Amino acid sequence: MQMDSIGVGSLPIVALIGAFSGIVMTLQMSRALATYGATSQTGQVVSISIIRELGPVLTALLIAGRNASGIASELGSMKVTEQIDAMRALGTDPIQKLIVPRLVATALMQPLLTAIADFVGLMGGLLIAVTIIGNTANQYWSSAIDILALNDMVQGLMKPFVFAIVISLVGCFYGMRTSGGTQGVGLSTTKAVVVSSVWVFVIDVLITQIFVSLT
Amino acid sequence: MAKPILKFENVSLSYDGKLVLDKINLTVNEGDTFILLGAAGSGKTVLLKLAMSLIQADTGRIELLGHDITHLKETELFGIRSEVGVLFQEGGLFDSLNIADNVAYPLRNQKSLAAPEDEIAARVLESLEFVELGHTLDKFPSELSGGMRRRVGIARANVTNPKISLYDSPTAGLDPITAHTIMSLIVKQRELRKTTTVLATHRYQDGAMAANYHWNNAMHDVVRASPYGTYADLNTTFIVMDEGRIVFSGTQQQLEASRDPYVSQFVLHQPPPKLGQSGERGHQLPA
Ligand SMILES: Nc1ncnc2c1ncn2[C@@H]1O[C@H](COP(=O)(O)OP(=O)(O)OP(=O)(O)O)[C@@H](O)[C@H]1O
Ligand SMILES: [Mg+2]
Secondary structure, eight states: OHHHHHHHHHHHHHHHHHHHHHHHHHHHHHHHHHHTTOGGGHHHHHHHHIIIIIHHHHHHHHHIIIIIHHHHHHHHHHHHTTHHHHHHHTTOOHIIIIIHHHHHHHHHHHHHHHHHHHHHHHHHHHHHIIIIIOOOHHHHHHHHHHHOOHHHHHHHHHHHHHHHHHHHHHHHHHHHTOOSHHHHHHHHHHHHHHHHHHHHHHHHHHHHHHHHHHO | OOOEEEEEEEEEEEETTEEEEEEEEEEEETTOEEEEEEOTTSSHHHHHHHHTTSSOOSEEEEEETTEEOTTOOHHHHHHHHTTEEEEBTTBOOOTTSOHHHHHHHHHHHOGGGOOOHHHHHHHHHHHHHHTTOGGGTTOOGGGSOHHHHHHHHHHHHHTTOOSEEEEESTTTTOOHHHHHHHHHHHHHHHHHHOOEEEEEESOHHHHHHHHHEEEETTTTEEEESSOTTSOOOTTEEEEEEETTEEEEEEOHHHHHHOOOHHHHHHHHTSSOOOTTSSSOOOBOOOO
């Protein structure tokens, strides 16, 4: 159920953002590449920036907006209506019942959604590369795929995995420490989105730094 | 010899440097009814949560059902909590579960109460019929009125046949008729199942009802246990809390005689204690 709401619910918007970022990236790059006479390299530039950065980060920001807020408000309203107390009073551990499933669902779904965003982004890039820049589809794809090293794939999947853990934990943290009625729920929700988004950028820098120093 | 079932010794708790409970001492004996009166913010909810260790005291010692629960781990508490019924002030019903699953929740999740599903179903139905909501099994909490949700909460609290039930402000925010229904269900539970009862409320008449009324199964309502104008007492202790301190502890008679301004204001602010036709409803048994 958690996976449904995170995965299927986010799919359309993730695909949309993926497509647009691919399109815009390619449009922007086409000019720069043209000045060096390197338009045949379009695929490379697009695929590296999407797989390493844009896909993971944009998807994470989206999930921070959709799911950190969703988790915080759901757990927050359970907290203020004493449902969390009731769980503990009636023999269950809210960490097991509420936090673990959300953490697992996000950690599984987010890499998948990121992969989808990456793919749709590359398709968006293809559209522009073929219609505006004048690449052939083959040219675009082979340059896009050839450039990718194992390093990029690992980075591209590890980022969403770590982001997912941070986003869901931040959501749970602010949800569980909600107090002060419905007003408190609103406050926790806002905090969860802001804090998890900031963490996404901070962690992105850290992971990128690690991978850069590895190569 | 009365057996203590819940005991606070010098329990204090503060939040953000503000003392919300100040050296609380109290003892609830088996079979007793314990009425916790106090204005908003006086610490009733906090006290009830401490009683089942949902929050931790800063200092002092709390004993529940013969166990020192002050420093127990959550896993060690589950077994003890399974013998305690609790109705939360904010309801605490699970929005995502229907009424039957809400009431079945403690039976399904307390390891010490594990039972086969058909037995659970029977007990859930019995408990809901006890509060006259046997027809709501498939409904969700959001589909019920506030008073009905309280009754479901009572059914869930008592489905496990607890030794002691804690009710946090069960009549708050309800009209007088529904409040009467809720209180009579609490009295019914106390009498038919011999449940030790701790009741936090800001309504003096809730305590007066617990202290003076029996459940009468034939009449299907509460009846006075002694003539109007006398105190039936019914093992009922009142305490009055003011900003985290216990400012009064005693019987209803002592409470009404108190000259303490806070205490007496508390009692007298309720409908006048003209006996015989007060705000208390119920039937008088022919002598
Ligand atoms: N989690 C918390 N954080 C900070 N302060 C708290 C917390 N819980 C309770 N308090 C404070 O403790 C005091 C006692 O609160 P409590 O909820 O026990 O009052 P109450 O007697 O139940 O009131 P009411 O009749 O309104 O339910 C209040 O001043 C409240 O602000
Ligand atoms: Mg309260």
